[in-house]
Amino acid sequence: MATVQEQARALGDPTRHEIFRAVADTGQPTTVAELTERFGLNHNAIRQHLGKLVAAELVVEATAAPTGRGRPRLVYEVAPGVDSRWGVQGPYERLSLWLAEVVRTGETPVEVGERVGRRRRLGGREGDDPVAVLVHEMARDGFEPTVRRRGDELTITLTTCPFASTALADPDTVCALHLGIARGVVADLDGLVVDELVPHDPRRANCHLRVHLESAVSR
Numbered sequence: 568m569a570t571v572q573e574q575a576r577a578l579g580d581p582t583r584h585e586i587f588r589a590v591a592d593t594g595q596p597t598t599v600a601e602l603t604e605r606f607g608l609n610h611n612a613i614r615q616h617l618g619k620l621v622a623a624e625l626v627v628e629a630t631a632a633p634t635g636r637g638r639p640r641l642v643y644e645v646a647p648g649v650d651s652r653w654g655v656q657g658p659y660e661r662l663s664l665w666l667a668e669v670v671r672t673g674e675t676p677v678e679v680g681e682r683v684g685r686r687r688r689l690g691g692r693e694g695d696d697p698v699a700v701l702v703h704e705m706a707r708d709g710f711e712p713t714v715r716r717r718g719d720e721l722t723i724t725l726t727t728c729p730f731a732s733t734a735l736a737d738p739d740t741v742c743a744l745h746l747g748i749a750r751g752v753v754a755d756l757d758g759l760v761v762d763e764l765v766p767h768d769p770r771r772a773n774c775h776l777r778v779h780l781e782s783a784v785s786r
Contacts, residue, residue: 569624577623578653582606583616587645590626591655595687596642617643625649647709658709658729665744676743677750684751697759701778704752708745712776723776734769742766742774749776757781 578584589605590597602613620626620643627646630639649655668679687704698714702723705712709729715722728734734741746764753759758781765775 569622574623574625574653577619577625580616580619582608583619586613586616587620587625588654590620590643591645591649591653593644596629596644598640598642600640602643625653644707647707659733661708662730662733662741662744666740669740669744675747676740677747680744680747680749681751681754682747683744684748685754687748687752695756697753697756698778700756701749701753701759701761701776704748705776708748710772719780721778721780723778725774725776726772728769728772728774731769731772734766738766738769741769746776749778753778 578587586602586606589602593601599610599613599617602608602617603610606613617626617628621628624646626643629642629644645655665676665679665683668674668682669676672679684704698721702712702714705723705725709727710725711727713724713726715724730741742764746761749764750761753761760779760781762777762779765777767774
């Protein structure tokens with residue numbers, strides 16, 4: 568595990584720090600090409616900076632789902648362990664903003680959550696696997712999701728509750744927010760419908776998101 572000193576050294580280079588902030592502020596997987604266009608550097612320079620950020624466990628590298636011919640793209644996003652450090656929002660900071668939006672707008676938590684989920688999907692790519700997208704977004708918030716599928720019906724188990732203390736005080740609001748976020752995330756993706764969130768005691772977690780593939784509707 569990278570130490571704070573190692574992460575600080577990695578961010579000591581001004582350009583690398585700006586690249587880190589760009590990945591953090593985007594809020595979604597970012598490609599080398601996108602960073603190259605933004606910073607006006609060549610691909611190799613961007614890759615070198617990203618390599619040092621990955622080594623310092625500040626960002627993580629993954630392979631995007633293929634969308635056609637050619638090699639799958641590598642994408643980068645902030646590492647989960649960086650929450651609340653180096654200027655990156657932590658889960659409770661995000662929750663406080665969502666709750667403030669509920670109070671300010673007078674909308675239901677589900678409605679606010681759906682808008683949050685849609686914002687997260689801005690810039691999403693055609694052909695993205697909706698199940699993978701939903702699991703990824705739940706993982707970003709620290710729920711450590713697992714998936715079980717039976718035919719066209721899937722259960723996504725949220726094995727950890729990162730908001731346990733708040734959910735214990737007001738489970739209806741917190742769970743409704745995350746039901747809305749799940750629905751918003753997949754709203755513009757074909758093939759998946761989020762039916763319900765079945766809550767459990769947040770101290771023990773293992774709430775269930777029940778979803779189904781749209782092919783089940785047309786039968």
